[in-house]
Amino acid sequence: MSRQIVLDTETTGLYAEGGDRLLELGCVELVGRKLTGNNLHLYINPERDSHEEALRVHGITTEFLRDKPKFAEVARQIVDYIAGAELIIHNAPFDVGFLNAEFARLKLGRVSDHVSGVVDTLVMAKELFPGKRNSLDALCDRLEVDNSGRTLHGALLDAELLADVYINMTRGQNALMLDGDDDSVSEARRVVRVDLSQYVLPVLRANEAELAAHASVLAQIDKASGQQTLWKIFEPVA
Structure with a gap:
């Protein structure tokens, strides 16, 4: 040691x-x-x-x-x-x-x-x-x-x-x-493999109220920056 x-x-x-x-x-x-x-x-x-x-x-x-x-x-x-x-x-x-x-x-x-x-x-x-x-x-x-x-x-x-x-x-x-021979080290080295393909991850979409709140926050940030926010470049054209 x-x-x-x-x-x-x-x-x-x-x-x-x-x-x-x-x-x-x-x-x-x-x-x-x-x-x-x-x-x-x-x-x-x-x-x-x-x-x-x-x-x-x-x-x-x-x-x-x-x-x-x-x-x-x-x-x-x-x-x-x-x-x-x-x-x-x-x-x-x-x-x-x-x-x-x-x-x-x-x-x-x-x-x-x-x-x-x-x-x-x-x-x-x-x-x-x-x-x-x-x-x-x-x-x-x-x-x-x-x-x-x-x-x-x-x-x-x-x-x-x-x-x-x-x-x-x-x-x-x-x-x-x-120490290398410690049982806890051996335990830590064991890898449990899990097949994740069997799981279907749910997609939780924002509701209208959450989307509105998000848009409001973005608008406030955009105003505070003098309309210089970069994400506006990527907004889809209506």
């Missing part, structure tokens, strides 16, 4: 290329689209303070992180955990960018070297709900995922919420995820 890791991070700021660091990692494992409970949650000493704006978002202080392991101490644990899995991330370039920067410091390659692929749920949401707000909170509200416990951002909680959001957004794919 396919293994997927729903992943979220918290960071000291917005710019990995500017020296901001990763300080929390939350991962939730799905196997065959089901939660396994084999999650990974790490607080990491980022070796620098968080920007005030970031601190207001996640509330994780430098003092709290002071005795936590540095990224170099947990890097192999992270690489082993995500190995071969498909990552599911909301706004993937942000989180992947921070992981790539951390990996680069340790000469561990890039995230893409260790996983089978990355799914960006923000891109999915924009395709499913164009023109609407597609933050994690907005998607939870839209898809009826309970996020009442989310006051501050936290990597593990956000990953758990995103797992529910992802499953809801892709629920129609369930049939595609079944």
Whole structure:
């Protein structure tokens, strides 16, 4: 069965290329689209303070992180955990960018070297709900995922919420995820052939009142368009 890791991070700021660091990692494992409970949650000493704006978002202080392991101490644990899995991330370039920067410091390659692929749920949401707000909170509200416990951002909680959001957004794919030997798949593949030539389909013709109502609507549309409707071309000549 396919293994997927729903992943979220918290960071000291917005710019990995500017020296901001990763300080929390939350991962939730799905196997065959089901939660396994084999999650990974790490607080990491980022070796620098968080920007005030970031601190207001996640509330994780430098003092709290002071005795936590540095990224170099947990890097192999992270690489082993995500190995071969498909990552599911909301706004993937942000989180992947921070992981790539951390990996680069340790000469561990890039995230893409260790996983089978990355799914960006923000891109999915924009395709499913164009023109609407597609933050994690907005998607939870839209898809009826309970996020009442989310006051501050936290990597593990956000990953758990995103797992529910992802499953809801892709629920129609369930049939595609079944094993090939499943009885339900075999049942779905059975084709029942019906000879339709034995049926005579009735033709229901419009009565005078329905024809008059139809003609009235067409006349209104024609008037509103300045007598530019194309169907008049095909009207039979009286």
